[in-house]
Amino acid sequence: DAGVIQSPRHEVTEMGQEVTLRCKPISGHDYLFWYRQTMMRGLELLIYFNNNVPIDDSGMPEDRFSAKMPNASFSTLKIQPSEPRDSAVYFCASLGPSGGYTFGSGTRLTVV
Amino acid sequence: KNEVEQSPQNLTAQEGEFITINCSYSVGISALHWLQQHPGGGIVSLFMLSSGKKKHGRLIATINIQEKHSSLHITASHPRDSAVYICAHGRGGSQGNLIFGKGTKLSVKP
Numbered sequence: 001d002a003g004v005i006q007s008p009r010h011e012v013t014e015m016g017q018e019v020t021l022r023c024k025p026i027s028g029h030d031y032l033f034w035y036r037q038t039m040m041r042g043l044e045l046l047i048y049f050n051n052n053v054p055i056d057d058s059g060m061p062e063d064r065f066s067a068k069m070p071n072a073s074f075s076t077l078k079i080q081p082s083e084p085r086d087s088a089v090y091f092c093a094s095l096g097p098s099g100g101y102t103f104g105s106g107t108r109l110t111v112v
Numbered sequence: 113k114n115e116v117e118q119s120p121q122n123l124t125a126q127e128g129e130f131i132t133i134n135c136s137y138s139v140g141i142s143a144l145h146w147l148q149q150h151p152g153g154g155i156v157s158l159f160m161l162s163s164g165k166k167k168h169g170r171l172i173a174t175i176n177i178q179e180k181h182s183s184l185h186i187t188a189s190h191p192r193d194s195a196v197y198i199c200a201h202g203r204g205g206s207q208g209n210l211i212f213g214k215g216t217k218l219s220v221k222p
Contacts, residue, residue, distance in 0.1 A: 033209075043198070043212045056209060091155060099143060101210070103155040 006092050006104035013111055018080040021107045023092030024073055029102070031095035034067055034077050037106075038088045046090075049075065082111045115139065118199055118213035125220050131186040133216045135199035144182050145210065146173050147198040155198075158184070189220045 005024040013019050025032045033048040047057040052069045060067070064083070069075040079086055092104040117136045125131055135144070146158040159166050159173040161182070166173050170189075175182040186193055196217050200210040 042214050043200075043210075045209055048209060093155075099160050101145065101147075101157045101160075103147075103157070105154040 004092055004094050004102050004104035006090075006107050008107060009105060010108045011110070013082055013109075015083055015111055016081040017111075018078065019082045019086075019109060019111075021077040021090050021092075021109070023075045023077070023104060025075070025092070025094035026096065026102055027073065029094035029096045032069060032075050033093045033095070033101075034075070035091040035093065036088045037091060043091070046077070079109075082109075084111045087111050115211050116199060116201065116213035118197075118216050120216060121214065122217045123219070125189050125218070127190060127220055127222050129189050129220075131189050131193075131218065131220075133184045133197050133199075133218070135182045135184070135213055137180050137182075137199075137201055137211075139180075141177075141180075141201040143202065144175055145200045146182075146184050147200060149196045149198065149215070151195070153195075158197075186218075191220045191222050194219050 004026055007022045011019060031050050034046040035043050036046055037043045045059045047060055047067045048055055049069045052072055065079055067077045087110050089106045089108050091106045093101050095101050115138050119134045143160050143162040145160050148156045148158050158171060161173055161175050170187045172185040184197055196215040198212055198215045200212045203209040203211050
């Protein structure tokens with residue numbers, strides 16, 4: 001298994017632009033999580049899905065953030081419009097039946 | 113107040129030393145996770161444990177459910193062990209949503 005695959009690895013965009021981050025979880029993992037990591041706040045949960053259904057989106061900062069999981073093998077996190085304070089590393093992770101988490105390599109987002 | 117407290121925040125050791133990182137939490141949990149993150153790198157799950165002890169190579173994780181405390185030990189430390197080590201548990205005792213400690217930054221000098 002290739003693990004959790006995120007794209008792009010790096011994204012630099014101008015303030016106000018739309019940004020879309022992508023994630024492919026491990027096949028058979030029922031849970032998918034989007035986390036954000038910053039120096040100030042560490043790792044924070046943004047949203048998670050169970051069987052493609054959003055369960056908890058209380059961590060999504062504001063309406064500029066949205067996430068979808070149209071099927072078991074793909075999820076997107078969209079920021080529109082982006083702002084400099086959104087600059088962070090965004091991790092996707094999936095959780096398997098054994099209870100073990102697998103994280104993607106992350107997307108480093110810089111909004112200038 | 114962070115529900116997961118780690119100590120120390122920073123740790124510098126000489127190669128070969130035995131290292132201990134501690135994690136305390138405030139609620140009953142079903143499992144505790146130890147994660148490793150190298151500088152600029154991704155996050156790797158090291159252990160998930162709900163009781164007793166687990167060992168993988170030079171890494172050992174222990175947990176005391178009654179005392180709400182876990183430790184991560186590294187024997188014969190090596191510079192490649194330099195990383196941030198993070199403990200986490202599921203919110204509300206579930207697996208579905210992790211609460212993270214702030215991490216322990218370990219630097220092992222040759």
